[in-house]
Amino acid sequence: MVQVMAGDSKGQQGKVLEVQVAKSRAIVEGVNLVSKHTKPDAKNPQGGIVKKEAPIHISNLLLLDPKGGKPTRVGRKENDKGKLVRYAKKSGEEIK
Numbered sequence: 001m002v003q004v005m006a007g008d009s010k011g012q013q014g015k016v017l018e019v020q021v022a023k024s025r026a027i028v029e030g031v032n033l034v035s036k037h038t039k040p041d042a043k044n045p046q047g048g049i050v051k052k053e054a055p056i057h058i059s060n061l062l063l064l065d066p067k068g069g070k071p072t073r074v075g076r077k078e079n080d081k082g083k084l085v086r087y088a089k090k091s092g093e094e095i096k
Contacts, residue, residue, distance in 0.1 A: 002014065002015075002063055003062050003064055004056065004061060005062050007032070007056065007060055008032070009031045012031045013031075013064065014028040014030045014031045015028070017053070023055070024057060024059070025057055026055065026056060026058050027054070028053065028056060028061070032053060032054045033054070034051070035049050035050070035052075036050045036052050038050050063095070065090050065091050065093065066095060067088070068091060070090065072091070073088075074086050074089065075087050075088075075089050079094070
């Protein structure tokens with residue numbers, strides 16, 4: 001779960017559906033909706049205007065803290081098994 005920190009969708013929260021690593025963008029559920037005009041076809045015989053999520057730059061997103069549900073920065077540290085894990089800076093909670 002992430003929260004949008006900048007742009008038209010500022011303040012909205014949603015689940016990350018897809019990450020485009022090469023373009024540094026992510027598609028977030030219900031955020032940054034655009035209207036796409038579609039022609040009638042077999043799948044959509046009526047055609048018309050369809051609302052669809054557009055990619056948003058990952059620099060405009062902040063991860064939500066697993067404990068408090070507020071936006072937090074992410075750090076990396078070694079856990080007790082010597083493996084490098086991500087953690088929420090706000091609460092110190094490990095991110096799965």
